[in-house]
Amino acid sequence: MKPITINNLTFAYPGQEPLFNHCYLNISSDWKLGLLGRNGRGKTTLLKILQKQLSFQGSIQTNLKFNYYPLSIREPNDYTVNALTRSGYQGEQWQLERELNLMATSVELLWRPFSSLSGGEQTRIMLATLFAQDGYFPLLDEPTNHLDQDGRKQIAQYLKTKKNGFIITSHDRDFLDKIIDHSLVMEQHQLVLTHGNYSDYFIHKQQRDSNAIKKNENLLKDIHQLKQTRQAKSQWAKQAENEKKNNSHADKGFIGTKAAKMMKKATIMKKRLDTAIEERKGLLKEIEKVVPLTINVLPSNHQPLLAINDLTLSYPTKHLCSNLTTTIEKNTQVLLCGNNGTGKSSIIKAITGTFNGKQTGNIIFSNALKISTVRQDYSNNHGSLRSFASSAKIDYDQFLNLLRKLGMNRATFNVPIEEMSMGQQKKVELARSLAEPAHLYLWDEPLNYLDTYNQQQLIQLIQEKRPPMLIIEHDQNFINRIATKKIEI
Incomplete structure (x- = not known):
């Protein structure tokens, strides 16, 4: 050791x-x-x-x-x-x-x-x-x-x-x-070292978050009451000053002294209250809440959106998949499951017309179908975010807003995409797909390089919006929570 x-x-x-x-x-x-x-x-x-x-x-x-x-x-x-x-x-x-x-x-x-x-x-x-x-x-x-x-x-x-x-x-x-x-x-705001696995930490964190939420609620009540007290003290000082100005028959010296004392007390009280409020604000714990994502899914009355009939894919030295038949319809999330090398990514390439091996069977698209993809290899994403959004024909402000929701720091917005970390580059690829108007989404291992917070964002989005999707993913928790149909390859 x-x-x-x-x-x-x-x-x-x-x-x-x-x-x-x-x-x-x-x-x-x-x-x-x-x-x-x-x-x-x-x-x-x-x-x-x-x-x-x-x-x-x-x-x-x-x-x-x-x-x-x-x-x-x-x-x-x-x-x-x-x-x-x-x-x-x-x-x-x-x-x-x-x-x-x-x-x-x-x-x-x-x-x-x-x-x-x-x-x-x-x-x-x-x-x-x-x-x-x-x-x-x-x-x-x-x-x-x-x-x-x-x-x-x-x-x-x-x-x-x-x-x-x-x-x-x-x-x-x-x-x-x-x-x-x-x-x-x-x-x-801290590093937390614990004994045990991830679930042990998560249980501990949930307990800490629950206590912090209760504490926050009490602190916010304290701050509200202190602000009300501060406002009341300020009103007393103003009333004393107005009494001096508006009472022409009263003893000006007496009222002036009274107003000055009241103003002095109010000023001292205000400083004390300001200090107390800031101290309580400093105690507020920030609990990370899942910020909802948006997706620019287009409605369609065509059913099914995509039909695959007896699809067989192979290379000269390797057979991939045989006689695959399935449909993707409105509000369905189809998960392609299977080991590496069985042809899952090749199926998406066949749908998008980029498969360069031997292909038999039929892929039938609904009329004017618009498809958005998340690729495993997005090394050709480069340049500034503005030029990238322009070439992808997506709304720049919506694109940046999605990146912010995914947790990208504003300082990174000025970094060329090719100089970003792999996690940041993955968020660029994902935000592009979310911003693109589309009827159908083809996502190839979308969780790679994304943290558990981002994963929860995607799960929440898919569960709420139910966009038509064909997804390749190996994370069992993600599969169990979003799949409406699973296909073993």
Whole structure:
């Protein structure tokens, strides 16, 4: 067991509010620590600070050497085993094979070009690389992206059996519950370190939020009463002054002295009340509430909106799906489920006319059907948000409003899309789809890089608006809460 001791950590990006302000933490290397919190709160930043990639104020004391997921792969077109060595892997080949076997993953992947591997296969390879190297403490930044349900179960079981600790970020609650024994959560104004998994933290947070809401209600009542008292004292002073001005027959000296005393008391009282009100305002806890999203769904009287009949897809060396038949109608949310590599994304490509393999069967669209997509690969999104909105033909103000609701900081609005974090780029892709006028939405793994708050926003939106959708997703909680029809591929 080796400690990670963080003393008086303060960090802020130029021109932004501090992500960490005089923070103190003690972390043990034998913990399986879940690093949680909304996007933009500093999870990836903390991992970079631990690796000494960012300058900061304060100190971090540890003898640990860190390695990081995802790896930066050099020469991805080379055989995977060679690409890993060129990317810094210092272990032996048998160690890689050992870790892949523990993940129930074929070692033959090492002898295929890394770029030819699926997202899930690349994830397994990179995780095996980290744990195959002795003497390192792994930092895992969202390894569940691109993993199907079986893949997540396999990786969860793999990580659960590890004797050494690690720090992991993920937005899959079920996945985290299976593997972590401590949680470090970056809330709005504090870091909360707790023993247990995500559900243990969430129960604790609900109790704290409930107490805070009650306290807020009482504080708001106090503030209201203090404001009323302050207003009454001001009225007394004004009445005394008016008595002096309007009573021509009274003793001016007496009334003037009385008014002056009253004014002095009122001024002192006002200062005291102002101080008391500000103190109570400072005690108010901010409870994060889910801000509702909007979607620009177009009404349609055509039924069904989309019909797929006996669709079969394949490549010359790989068969994907066979004889798929289904319909998407008004208010239905169809979930395509299945393991990676079974052709789910290819089905969406076939619908949008971008599948470049062999295709048989029929896809029938309703008249003048407008489709909006959320893609897995949106690397061609670039430039300013204004130019992007213009090229996408969406309302710029509505687009920015959706980004704000999704939690994007206003300071980020001036950053070119290609320079944004992956989570921010995902929000750009999602906000574009929500802002586009459409009859039907095709979303391919929309939850990748989105935090649990954003996931709840999407669940709430879909449950309330019930837009016609065809969705590929592996998060079981999301599937169970929004799907009206499931199709296993």
